[in-house]
Amino acid sequence: MEETQIDIVVGEVSRLAKSMQSDPFWGKTNEANNFTIFRKPHHISQSKKKLFEPSVITIGPFHRDQKGQKGLQLQAFEEEKWRLLQGFLSRSSISLDLCLKEMKSLEEETRTCYSEKSTLDSDTFVKMMLLDGCFVLEYFLQLFIGKLNYSRVIYRDLLLLENQIPFFIIEKLYQIGLNQEDRLNFEKYRMSFVKYLAYMFLTLGLAKDINSIPYPPTFKKVPDPRAEIQDSIHSKIPEPPAEIPNPPDKIHHLVHLCYHYLVPHPEPRVPLNSEKGDISSMVIPSATELKNKGLKLKPKSNPKHMLDISFDHGVLQIPKLAITAENKPILANLVAFEQSKHANKDLPFTRFVIFLDNLINTVSDVKILQKCGIVENWLDSEKEVTQFINQFTEVDFFERDHYLAGLYMKVNGYIKSNWDQSRWKKQRAKLKREYFSSPWKAISVVAAFILLVLTCVQTFYAVYA
Structure with missing residues (x-):
C-alpha cells in the first residue's frame, strides 16, 4: 500500500474515532446499570403484548405515542391528569414554577432510568414528569380520603412494567407539595408516607382483584384509612402495624414495590449435588x-x-x-x-x-x-x-x-418410592380380587395347590423309585 493511501486510511480512522467519541453515549457505558424501567423481554411473543399495554392511562414515555383507536383512548384520559394536577397545586398553594423547577432538576436522572432513550424534548419530558407524578400521588391521596373511587382499570395500568415513572419523582412531589406541619413523620415506621400510601394502595388492589393471591396474614391487619380520615389528609392517619415488612432501601417504581410486597423474603436457591442427567429437580408431574x-x-x-x-x-x-381478567396482566408483568x-x-x-x-x-x-x-x-x-x-x-x-x-x-x-411399594400391593390386591374374593374361589385355589404338590411328589417317586 502506498504511503498516500496509508495516510488516507489513518485519517479516516481518526475521523471515525472522533465521531464516536462525540456521540452522547460515549463515556456512558455504565449508565445501563441505572436502568430500572424496561420493556417486556424480547422472548415474550407479540400475541401477549396486550398484557403489557395500558388500557386508559399512560405513565412515562413508552406508550405516549400510540396511534389509532388505542391512542385516542389514552389521550382522552390526559384531561384527568390536568385535573389532579390542579388539585395537587391547590392543596397547599404550591406554585407551578416550583414544581417545574424541581422536576427539571431531576430530568437527567429520570431519563437514565429508562432502558430506551426518549426522543421527547426537555420541556415535554419535564411536563410529563410533573403530570404523571402528580397523578399517581394525588390519586393515592384522594383515593384514601374517599374523594375518588377505586378503579380496577387504573390499578391494572399502574402495575404494568412499561407504564412506570421513577418513585423518587412521587416522593419529591410529596416533599414539596404538602406543608411541613401537615406532614406526618413516618420515620418511626421505617417508611415514608408515600411508601405507606403505596402499600395501602397495593393492599386494597390485591384484596379486590387478585383476591386469593396470598400475602402474609399480618398484611390483612392494615387498617382502612378512609374510615379514619375525613377532611384533612393527615388529620388522623392510622399507624401501620409493626408486622409490615421493611420496604427495600430504594423503591424504583410501583411494580418493584408490588414485587417486594408479594415476595418479601425470596427463598434461597437449593444447592444440589445430583448427577448431570438427573432432571428430578427441574420438573414436577401435572x-x-x-x-x-x-x-x-x-x-x-x-x-x-x-x-x-x-x-x-x-x-x-x-x-x-x-x-381473574384483572390480575392476568399483573402476574405477567411481575414475571x-x-x-x-x-x-x-x-x-x-x-x-x-x-x-x-x-x-x-x-x-x-x-x-x-x-x-x-x-x-x-x-x-x-x-x-x-x-x-x-x-x-x-x-x-x-x-x-x-x-x-x-x-x-x-x-x-x-x-x-418413585411409593410406586415401588405399591407394585407389590397392587399385585396382592389383584391376587385377592381374582382368587380369594369368595370362599369357594379360595377353596378351589387351595385344592389346586394341594393337587399340584401331590402331582410333584408322585412324579418325583416315579422317577427315582
Missing part, C-alpha cells in the same frame, strides 16, 4: 398425574407469601391463587420485571409460574386444582386458565438449583 400416583393437593392455610409451597407425607400444599436486570437473580417468581405450568397441562388439571381449593377461576372457562398458564412456557429457565428444587426432588422421590 395435577392429574400427582393425584393418580396417590399424592394429595391442599391449599396452604397460613402461607408466608404466595411462593410458600411445601410437601410432607404425601401432601403438596400450595397457597390459593385466583385467576417480566423479575427477568429484568435489577430484579432478583434467583427468579423465584418465574420459578413459581413454571411450577404452575408443570401442574397445569390440561383442563382436567385445572378442575382438580379448583376442586381441592387451590385455584379460583374467574375467567370464562378452565380452558382459558390453561392457555394463560401455559403461555409462560416461553420462559427460558431450566436451572436445577432453584428454590423449589428440593421440593421437586422430594415429590419425585416420594412418587
Whole structure:
C-alpha cells in the first residue's frame, strides 16, 4: 500500500474515532446499570403484548405515542391528569414554577432510568414528569380520603412494567407539595408516607382483584384509612402495624414495590449435588398425574407469601391463587420485571409460574386444582386458565438449583418410592380380587395347590423309585 493511501486510511480512522467519541453515549457505558424501567423481554411473543399495554392511562414515555383507536383512548384520559394536577397545586398553594423547577432538576436522572432513550424534548419530558407524578400521588391521596373511587382499570395500568415513572419523582412531589406541619413523620415506621400510601394502595388492589393471591396474614391487619380520615389528609392517619415488612432501601417504581410486597423474603436457591442427567429437580408431574400416583393437593392455610409451597407425607400444599381478567396482566408483568436486570437473580417468581405450568397441562388439571381449593377461576372457562398458564412456557429457565428444587426432588422421590411399594400391593390386591374374593374361589385355589404338590411328589417317586 502506498504511503498516500496509508495516510488516507489513518485519517479516516481518526475521523471515525472522533465521531464516536462525540456521540452522547460515549463515556456512558455504565449508565445501563441505572436502568430500572424496561420493556417486556424480547422472548415474550407479540400475541401477549396486550398484557403489557395500558388500557386508559399512560405513565412515562413508552406508550405516549400510540396511534389509532388505542391512542385516542389514552389521550382522552390526559384531561384527568390536568385535573389532579390542579388539585395537587391547590392543596397547599404550591406554585407551578416550583414544581417545574424541581422536576427539571431531576430530568437527567429520570431519563437514565429508562432502558430506551426518549426522543421527547426537555420541556415535554419535564411536563410529563410533573403530570404523571402528580397523578399517581394525588390519586393515592384522594383515593384514601374517599374523594375518588377505586378503579380496577387504573390499578391494572399502574402495575404494568412499561407504564412506570421513577418513585423518587412521587416522593419529591410529596416533599414539596404538602406543608411541613401537615406532614406526618413516618420515620418511626421505617417508611415514608408515600411508601405507606403505596402499600395501602397495593393492599386494597390485591384484596379486590387478585383476591386469593396470598400475602402474609399480618398484611390483612392494615387498617382502612378512609374510615379514619375525613377532611384533612393527615388529620388522623392510622399507624401501620409493626408486622409490615421493611420496604427495600430504594423503591424504583410501583411494580418493584408490588414485587417486594408479594415476595418479601425470596427463598434461597437449593444447592444440589445430583448427577448431570438427573432432571428430578427441574420438573414436577401435572395435577392429574400427582393425584393418580396417590399424592394429595391442599391449599396452604397460613402461607408466608404466595411462593410458600411445601410437601410432607404425601401432601403438596400450595397457597390459593385466583385467576381473574384483572390480575392476568399483573402476574405477567411481575414475571417480566423479575427477568429484568435489577430484579432478583434467583427468579423465584418465574420459578413459581413454571411450577404452575408443570401442574397445569390440561383442563382436567385445572378442575382438580379448583376442586381441592387451590385455584379460583374467574375467567370464562378452565380452558382459558390453561392457555394463560401455559403461555409462560416461553420462559427460558431450566436451572436445577432453584428454590423449589428440593421440593421437586422430594415429590419425585416420594412418587418413585411409593410406586415401588405399591407394585407389590397392587399385585396382592389383584391376587385377592381374582382368587380369594369368595370362599369357594379360595377353596378351589387351595385344592389346586394341594393337587399340584401331590402331582410333584408322585412324579418325583416315579422317577427315582
